[in-house]
Amino acid sequence: MTAHVFLMATAGITLQQGVDLAYLLASIGFILGLKQLSSPRSARKGNSTAAVGMAIALIASLFVLHPTNTKIVIVVVAVAIGGVVGLVSARKVKMTAIPQMVAAFNGVGGGAAALVSIDEYMHVSLAAPGIVSIVAVIFSVVVGSVSFAGSIIAFLKLQEMMSGVPITYPGQRIVNGGLVVVILGLVVYLIGVHASVAALAIMLVVSILLGLGFVLPIGGADMPVVISMLNAFTGVAVAASGFAIGNTGLIVGGTLVGASGTLLTKMMSDSMGRSLTNVLFAAVGKPVASEGGGAGDAGEVKSYRSGNPEDIGVLLAYSQKVIIVPGYGLAVAQAQHVAKELATTLEARGVEVTYAIHPVAGRMPGHMNVLLAEADVPYDQLKEMDLVNDDFQSTDVVLVVGANDVVNPAAREVKDSPIYGMPILNADQAKNIVFLKRSMRPGFAGIDNPLMYDPKTIMLFGDAKDSLTKLVAAVKGA
Amino acid sequence: MSNELIGYLTTFVLAAFVGFEVISKVPTILHTPLMSGSNAIHGIILVGAIAIAMRATGPLQLTVGFLAVLLATINVVGGFVVTDRMLEMFKPRQQQNKPGESAQ
Numbered sequence: 001m002t003a004h005v006f007l008m009a010t011a012g013i014t015l016q017q018g019v020d021l022a023y024l025l026a027s028i029g030f031i032l033g034l035k036q037l038s039s040p041r042s043a044r045k046g047n048s049t050a051a052v053g054m055a056i057a058l059i060a061s062l063f064v065l066h067p068t069n070t071k072i073v074i075v076v077v078a079v080a081i082g083g084v085v086g087l088v089s090a091r092k093v094k095m096t097a098i099p100q101m102v103a104a105f106n107g108v109g110g111g112a113a114a115l116v117s118i119d120e121y122m123h124v125s126l127a128a129p130g131i132v133s134i135v136a137v138i139f140s141v142v143v144g145s146v147s148f149a150g151s152i153i154a155f156l157k158l159q160e161m162m163s164g165v166p167i168t169y170p171g172q173r174i175v176n177g178g179l180v181v182v183i184l185g186l187v188v189y190l191i192g193v194h195a196s197v198a199a200l201a202i203m204l205v206v207s208i209l210l211g212l213g214f215v216l217p218i219g220g221a222d223m224p225v226v227i228s229m230l231n232a233f234t235g236v237a238v239a240a241s242g243f244a245i246g247n248t249g250l251i252v253g254g255t256l257v258g259a260s261g262t263l264l265t266k267m268m269s270d271s272m273g274r275s276l277t278n279v280l281f282a283a284v285g286k287p288v289a290s291e292g293g294g295a296g297d298a299g300e301v302k303s304y305r306s307g308n309p310e311d312i313g314v315l316l317a318y319s320q321k322v323i324i325v326p327g328y329g330l331a332v333a334q335a336q337h338v339a340k341e342l343a344t345t346l347e348a349r350g351v352e353v354t355y356a357i358h359p360v361a362g363r364m365p366g367h368m369n370v371l372l373a374e375a376d377v378p379y380d381q382l383k384e385m386d387l388v389n390d391d392f393q394s395t396d397v398v399l400v401v402g403a404n405d406v407v408n409p410a411a412r413e414v415k416d417s418p419i420y421g422m423p424i425l426n427a428d429q430a431k432n433i434v435f436l437k438r439s440m441r442p443g444f445a446g447i448d449n450p451l452m453y454d455p456k457t458i459m460l461f462g463d464a465k466d467s468l469t470k471l472v473a474a475v476k477g478a
Numbered sequence: 479m480s481n482e483l484i485g486y487l488t489t490f491v492l493a494a495f496v497g498f499e500v501i502s503k504v505p506t507i508l509h510t511p512l513m514s515g516s517n518a519i520h521g522i523i524l525v526g527a528i529a530i531a532m533r534a535t536g537p538l539q540l541t542v543g544f545l546a547v548l549l550a551t552i553n554v555v556g557g558f559v560v561t562d563r564m565l566e567m568f569k570p571r572q573q574q575n576k577p578g579e580s581a582q
Contacts, residue, residue, distance in 0.1 A: 027493070030519050034500045037512050044565035047515050051558045054522060061525040065532040071540070075531050078544045082551025089552075090559035101560055102514050105521075109553035112523045115546035119530040119539055132483055231517050238523045239493075243486055245526050251486055252493045253522035259497025260516050264509060359506050366509035373567035384506055 015064060022060030023249035029053020030256055040379055057249045095374050096331045099363045100158035103227045106234050107151025113237040113254075114144030114204065120244045122197055131191070136243035138187055141200060142207045144237035147230045149211025154227050157220045158363065164220025166283035172217060173281075179210040217283045221405070224364040225268045225279045232261025268365050274422065282418070304440065307458040309467065312434055313474020316342075319396035321352045323388065325425055326372065328362050329402020329437070333464035336375030339401060342472050343377075349475070355381055356388040356398075356425050358406035389426045398430040402437070402464045408449040419447055433457040436467045511564045518557025524550035 030053050036046025067075075086105070093101045117140035124133065156162040186203045190196065218226055235257025242250025269276045316322060330339060343353040355377065361368035369382055383391075392398065400407055407427040410417040427433055428451050435452055437459060451457060460467050501512070527550040531543025 026522075031496055031500060033519075034497075034512075034516065037508060037515055038500070038505070040505075040508060040568050043508055043511060043568060044562065047511070047518075047558060047561045047565055050515060050519055054519070054554060054558070057522060057525055058528075061528065065529065067532045071532050071534065071543075074540060074544050075528055075547055078531070078547035079551050082548040083555045086552040086555030086557075087559055090556040090563065093560060095564070098510060098514070098560070098564065101556070102510075102517055105514075105553050105556045105560070106517050108549040109517070109520050109523060109557075112527050112546045112550035112553065113520075115542050115549070116523060116526040116530055119534070119542045119546065122539060122542075123530070123533065123535075228513055231513055231520075235516070235520045238520045238526075239490060241523060241526050243490075245529065246482065246486070247526055247529070248486065248489050250522055250526050251489050253519050255490050255493035256497040256500075257516045257520040259494045260501035260512070263498055263501050264513060264516075267506075267509070357507070359509075362510075364510045364513065366507050366511065369507040370510050370564045370567065373564075373569065376567075376569070379507060379568055382507065 019060045019064050020248060022056050023247070023252070026053040026057035026060075026249055027252040027256075029056065030253055034256065034260065057253075061249070095371050096328075096334075097159070098367060098370065099224055099227060100155045102364075103151045103154040103158065103223075103230070106227065106231050107148045107155065110144040110147030110151065110230070110234040110237055112144075113234060113241045114141045114148065114207075116241045117141050117144070117237075117244050118200060118204065120241070121200055133244050134191055134195075136240045137200075138190060138203070140237045140240035140244060141204055142183060143233050143240065145204055145207035146211035146214065147233040147237060149208040150215040150226065150230050150233075151211075153212055153215040154223050154230065157215075158223050164223075166219045167216040168283050172213070176210065176213045179206055179213060182206050183210065214280075218280060219283065221363075222279045224360070224367075225265060225276070227364070228261055228265040228268055229276075229280075232258050232265060235259075235261055264365075268360065302453045304453050305455070305458050307434070307460055309460065309470035310474045310477075312458060312460055313471050314478045315432060315434075316346060316351070316397055316399070316471065317349060317475045317478035319346075319351055321391075321395045322346055322354075322397045322399060323392065323395050323427075323430070324353065324355045325398060325400045325403050325407055325427055326355060326357070326361060326368055327401060327403020327406065328367075329404075330464050331362065331368075331371045331402070333402065335401065335465040335468050336371055336377070338465055338468040338472065340372075340375045340377050342468055342475065343381075345472055345475050353381075354383050354388065354391070356385065356392075356427075357382050358385050358403070358425055359423075361403065361406055385423060385425055392426040392429040395430040397432045397434060398427040400427060400433065400435045400437075401468070404437075404449050405447060407433075407451055408447065409451055410447065410449065414450075417447065427451065428454065428456075431456070435459050436464050437461060438463065511561055514557060514561040514564065518554060518561060521550060521554030521557055524554050526550075 030050050033046045033050030036042040117137045121137045157164050183206055186199055190199055215226055235254045239251050239254030242254055269279050346353050357368050359365050405419055407425050409428050411419045411422040411424045433456055527546035531547050534540045534543045
């Protein structure tokens, strides 16, 4: 007797129906939660609503189990270890490291989906192979493993445990294409020829290789888009697992994430002005590509102006309107709090200060908002790109702190630049531009920025936190 | 095609539409918490992981079940906790000392 039949027969249909109703409640929790996440006021409540839905589904699912003591111990130990790992890493992670944390949590979810489906195959499909079950199993194993392995690479790149530069080699696409062909061959074999756990295991390994090979050539700056896409992948893999083991909770939860993740991925690549295909296959950020970015000025030795904190402090203190453009560099230097102090100091002198937030500021859309919220900057002082872009013309000083590509006019002007077409903040229209940077080195995406050589631009070199602290002192003394 | 399968397909298609609809109105500033929060929701795979672990026969299936539960738990717990940590910090201008959910 298969486990499925066994479960249904002994649990009785009413109990199963009760559990299904609990899954319906859980689904409502997920949907309401996602809905509440769409406003800053209710967002935190939304997360809790979804968590309550999750708790309902989990508790209800326990009622249809027929455990033995050994298995209870095994599950409890696994939950305890997983719970501690999840809790501690979620509590300890720095806000700057959120993208790689999300990548990691996503990867383990993908891995779990693949494992559940493999187990279902060993347990049920081999004995009573049904076409739907097999297709769902295969889909979940392939997509879950790709998500698992891809997330590992994304994590390593963002954690800078491996280079963020795209890793390419000759024939890379042929190799990746070959892996896809092998997977398709195994699909045909498993469905049409012979049910085999060994073939499924080979498929798992090949899918992991595909996940690794697929993310390797994507540059570090594009990782958020990849994580978002892999998040959607895991969602779909979970939904497929739901089809395989016959669980509506998994189908709804997984599908919601698959749909939302797909949309979010599109929004992210849109805000970078790129197509998803370009993000995934163009290997943007290779040193070769960065030369293309500065093609117009190739060969010239470009001059720039660097200033000292005192002069810039005076410039800021006597301005009417200042816009701060924060970038990931601000967060890396842990300079959010000093930036806020500078803003408060300027406001006390009557200077109007706003923050201009590019959609992809930080390393993920909305990441910068999280980082500034951490420094107690009220979210209504943060202006999104479309709202703030007309204000630059009437702005005295734009303070670019640890940002680069999001104010790079090459995106508007240089046709062969890899970021051409990306919407940018019109910082170049302000009367003065101050760049707080460590050096003239290009940013995360590896693309040269002509704005740094603009006659209106003053460079202030050094650690962002140090520079801002000096600016606060200079403004106070002005 | 079984009635069960038709039910699952219906659920799947409707959930996909709901997912698109609900998400399409999220402002950019919440994209990161949204990605993280939806990431926690696919942790529902824990339900499946516990189910397969509890019916396991033999050491191989027990190992697979153990690993699946372990990974899925990290996904659920980590996902919700880290999202809450992020959202806890979102505060409007006038309410800086109070929790974020009160209005501007």
